[in-house]
Amino acid sequence: xxxxxxxxxxxxxxxxxxxxxxxxxxxxxxxxxxxxxxxxxxxxxxxxxxxxxxxxxxxxxxxxxxxxxxxxxxxxxxxxxxxxxxxxxxxxxxxxxxxxxxxxxxxxxxxxxxxxxxxxxxxxxxxxxxxxxxxxxxxxxxxxxxxxxxxxxxxxxxxxxxxxxxxxxxxxxxxxxxxxxxxxxxxxxxxxxxxxxxxxxxxxxxxxxxxxxxxxxxxxxxxxxxxxxxxxxxxxxxxxxxxxxxxxxxxxxxxxxxxxxxxxxxxxxxxxxxxxxxxxxxxxxxxxxxxxxxxxxxxxxxxx
Amino acid sequence: xxxxxxxxxxxxxxxxxxxxxxxxxxxxxxxxxxxxxxxxxxxxxxxxxxxxxxxxxxxxxxxxxxxxxxxxxxxxxxxxxxxxxxxxxxxxxxxxxxxxxxxxxxxxxxxxxxxxxxxxxxxxxxxxxxxxxxxxxxxxxxxxxxxxxxxxxxxxxxxxxxxxxxxxxxxxxxxxxxxxxxxxxxxxxxxxxxxxxxxxxxxxxxxxxxxxxxxxxxxxxxxxxxxxxxxxxxxxxxxxxxxxxxxxxxxxxxxxxxxxxxxxxxxxxxxxxxxxxxxxxxxxxxxxxxxxxxxxxxxxxxxxxxxxxxxxxxxxxxxxxxxxxxxxxxxxxxxxxxxxxxxxxxxxxxxxxxxxxxxx
Numbered sequence: 001x002x003x004x005x006x007x008x009x010x011x012x013x014x015x016x017x018x019x020x021x022x023x024x025x026x027x028x029x030x031x032x033x034x035x036x037x038x039x040x041x042x043x044x045x046x047x048x049x050x051x052x053x054x055x056x057x058x059x060x061x062x063x064x065x066x067x068x069x070x071x072x073x074x075x076x077x078x079x080x081x082x083x084x085x086x087x088x089x090x091x092x093x094x095x096x097x098x099x100x101x102x103x104x105x106x107x108x109x110x111x112x113x114x115x116x117x118x119x120x121x122x123x124x125x126x127x128x129x130x131x132x133x134x135x136x137x138x139x140x141x142x143x144x145x146x147x148x149x150x151x152x153x154x155x156x157x158x159x160x161x162x163x164x165x166x167x168x169x170x171x172x173x174x175x176x177x178x179x180x181x182x183x184x185x186x187x188x189x190x191x192x193x194x195x196x197x198x199x200x201x202x203x204x205x206x207x208x209x210x211x212x213x214x215x216x217x218x219x220x221x222x223x224x225x226x227x228x229x230x231x232x233x234x235x236x237x238x239x240x241x242x243x244x245x246x247x248x249x250x251x252x253x254x255x256x257x258x259x260x261x262x263x264x265x266x267x268x269x270x271x272x273x274x275x276x277x278x279x280x281x282x283x284x285x286x287x288x289x290x291x292x293x294x295x296x297x298x299x300x301x302x303x304x
Numbered sequence: 305x306x307x308x309x310x311x312x313x314x315x316x317x318x319x320x321x322x323x324x325x326x327x328x329x330x331x332x333x334x335x336x337x338x339x340x341x342x343x344x345x346x347x348x349x350x351x352x353x354x355x356x357x358x359x360x361x362x363x364x365x366x367x368x369x370x371x372x373x374x375x376x377x378x379x380x381x382x383x384x385x386x387x388x389x390x391x392x393x394x395x396x397x398x399x400x401x402x403x404x405x406x407x408x409x410x411x412x413x414x415x416x417x418x419x420x421x422x423x424x425x426x427x428x429x430x431x432x433x434x435x436x437x438x439x440x441x442x443x444x445x446x447x448x449x450x451x452x453x454x455x456x457x458x459x460x461x462x463x464x465x466x467x468x469x470x471x472x473x474x475x476x477x478x479x480x481x482x483x484x485x486x487x488x489x490x491x492x493x494x495x496x497x498x499x500x501x502x503x504x505x506x507x508x509x510x511x512x513x514x515x516x517x518x519x520x521x522x523x524x525x526x527x528x529x530x531x532x533x534x535x536x537x538x539x540x541x542x543x544x545x546x547x548x549x550x551x552x553x554x555x556x557x558x559x560x561x562x563x564x565x566x567x568x569x570x571x572x573x574x575x576x577x578x579x580x581x582x583x584x585x586x587x588x589x590x591x592x593x594x595x596x597x598x599x600x601x602x603x604x605x606x607x608x609x610x611x612x613x614x615x616x617x618x619x620x621x622x623x624x625x626x627x628x629x630x631x632x633x634x635x636x637x638x639x640x641x642x643x644x645x646x647x648x649x650x651x652x653x654x655x656x657x658x659x660x661x662x663x664x
Contacts, residue, residue, distance in 0.1 A: 038428040193422075193493075196646075200316045201315075201316055203645075268425045270423070271418070271421035271426075272422025272646075273497075
């Protein structure tokens, strides 16, 4: 991939220019779907965009010293890494990519979560610190499953290149991996039943408690981009391949949309679990599931 | 390392301003302190400056949820001071409004509990059903929050068409049986968040002196509607649900079963509504000097009024209220000790607190 293509992918498609409206759209879909299931009207189509603009116009408290600087830096880092993750997704076929871009994508997907943890501790708020501690525990729990699921798919299909992976036919093991990924998404996106770091009835907004104005707007944007990247990853692995580029793009968007809807249904049909129940869930059930997947992937690899 | 975490006075998990200050080690709460008084309005003092008509309207505003039970208890106390006995039809109407109020209060609480578990869909469902209960109350009284039903020696409005109210009630009962009761009793989510959480043993409940559904969920069978019947409760057949576990789930169950018992009482009262006057026609109320007390079973437990009067005066000399939350709130400290931080909003809410009544 040349520098120009890389920049075009990062800034235009599927990067920022595409991903930012997509992030607002997905946030709207999630909010609207949850609202409709709860018998509410829900927000108008442009609401996430209005929220963003409104937050940009608000004042931010002046924070002195390195703590203040860090608090400014974390949301920016989260936005850029989430946008980078989206840019790596092979939405259109034959776009390039490189060997190992899957690993980079996983790393970039993890950065926003680490920024949230750091932001909560930087804010020095008790609610932020508890939220960060919860995010850290949650991240350790679901990430093992998340990484193992992706590794099992990559190992079984002999490639760490996303586009090649997307082009290969789906195996039963791949579906197992996709299911494990889906189980991790609610925790990754902080929605019910794993909305622990931002459990408003317990710790207000958790790590985001001290944030306001354009900094909070950046967090909202990073969250939206995470939605696009995470659902896009699942869509990449699950979407059928089409020769026609527009059909492929359509399948990608439709699948992402379906994943968002699925997550919205889950969020509205469940209560929030406590942290120990959540950790137990990921360590007991899904870990076994993912270990099964990776061991069968290894067996498949040695056999072939 | 232990740290202090304040919950409130303004918090998304609380309906009203009060503060629970918790001392935590990790995610475990080791101790807690409850601070109230953020909603003090000096109502008891104001009552002394109001005449016998105005004081009823004033005391109706002590609570925004159980407004009727306050006027009912106050009117019962004032009836003792004026030697008036409400006619049977008025007694029945008082029971009907009190039970409808219990229904909407319990459903509201179910919604709040669901919200505290992070289950907002259930919260919306509960509030949708509560609206229907309030529609029934509006059909009877013309009001949705402050019904202005009680007066000295009777009630202000008649129920002219009990059959239509009965029809509304049946629809309501079907809805409750379909949604709220199963969520309360069989839902695994509710069970996982509530079973074994915030336990208050029978011995502790008795020593702290809790009342109402709190006491009944800890195995103490007490209900004023049964123990000291007022209005027309003596003529109603109903059970007093009691659970022995003493945890949040037991409190959920007790309230769910009480919803069904309330429906039972309502059906009887509407079916047997006796004919006659709805209040004692008096030209001038003759208060005697003295203090009268009256108790009633509010949705949250026993509420007590002590009203003092001087003969010839239009205003009460003193109106004192003891609300059920005042009796229940010390239990919060014992219930949250050793609990997970994530469970504390639910535990403190399981007493169905009404600090606005308590602060007055």
